[in-house]
Amino acid sequence: MNNTPVLQITGLSGGYSLNKPVLHDVGLQVQPGEMVGLIGLNGAGKSTTMKHILGLMSPHKGDITVLGKTRAADPGAYHGALSFVPESPLLYEEMTVREHVEFTARSYGVERSDYESRSLQLAKLFRMEDKMDTLSSHLSKGMKQKVMIMCAFVARPALYVIDEPFLGLDPLGIRSLLDFMLELKNSGASILLSSHILSTIENYCDRFIVLHQGKVIAEGSLAEIAAASKRPGQSLEQLFYELVQGGE
Template sequence: MTLEVTHLTGGYSQVNTIKDLNFTVPSGSLTALIGLNGSGKTTTINHVIGLMTAKSGTISFDGLDSQKEAIQYQNSLAYIPELPVIYDDLTLREHIQTTISAYHLDAQKAEQEAERLLTIFRLSDKQDWFPIDFSKGMRQKVMIVTAFLADKPLLVIDEPFIGLDPLAVADLIELLQEKKAAGKTILMSTHVIEEAEQFVDDFLLIDQGKIRVQGKLKDIFKAFPKQKNINEIYFRLAKEVEHE
């Protein structure tokens, strides 16, 4: 099951934030979108999950067109946003139950998997808590748990490591590797670059709405031979924008 983005151009109102993007994410792999703030990473993700309509180009997953077969396409994906979206009136337990109901999951199997995920992220003893009691990191963990619980073949993640402590980051990385091994297709944006090298299969460096470089981290550095680390690459990109 492959995510295919072909000649994707889109953005807000009359401005094309992303321009002629072309990439694929095969099953059992993870592609990471990287780049400066405002480069087009989140806009790309918003098009992939269907929050925005492309001005031109296509997006498909396992042959399902995101526009022509929108319902089937949407049913194939789970999404973790950068900013957690949870319900203030529902306890953590009720968030789990709502996810099971919304995705029509097998209750017994889903509850077992939920307990496993809650244990991994040290939330098992907080199932009767309301979101008002959660820290930012805990809210992010709730989003991660519910998205993984849905167990969809396409997983789209926007900056998942923000707000997580180092232990939770390690837990998430292990789960991502687990999902890859299970054949899931994963698209993720991140600023955690050097740590991501251990589990990311392909990096897409987006600059001003275009793919500047695609490949392994070593390929990114080959394209910028004078820069020694990712921060220096970002500084160079920022200076290029200033001089245009």
């Protein structure tokens, strides 16, 4: 496996105010073919970290590279190498599901034949086949979330940044999403996944990064974090609770 990280964050400090940063010297990486869980309490800095990766916020200091490129040096290559699923769906009300997916595919330069086969696969996977020509304004919140997921996955970038994707999804939708992410990971894609549902992601992520008060307080596989915490055999949820309690 290629050991060059798909995502590399080094010494990242940043936030909404120069005088009061949210992130403090955050460092993390995601390797090719790896799914990494980014976990933390509300306000820990998870979404702020993702906004910096996406270029929605500028670091106070530190560096972020995707496939070895910074956003400043090569914005086209940088953004073309990643795809994002936000916590809250953001859609155009007067566009259909099909139009959203096709628009995204065109933006990423996906070949027509690939778009057609992928959109069919995704519509079937998320049980949206009968909704493809429905306006987004007529969809439930869960269906809107499925459209965001379909748009992210119709492209095949190196890195997927996924923020709380399970909110609004039914149990079958959650299972379909997890299985598809696993399939993408096994094909070589990299995934940075933020979720509060620790029991759900425990068996899917290769490693975990625990953010607390804007700092990385633990990272590694479940077994590595348990060993470092001297709590072997504990679940991710138990380890997380004890880590953040100790970090207060």
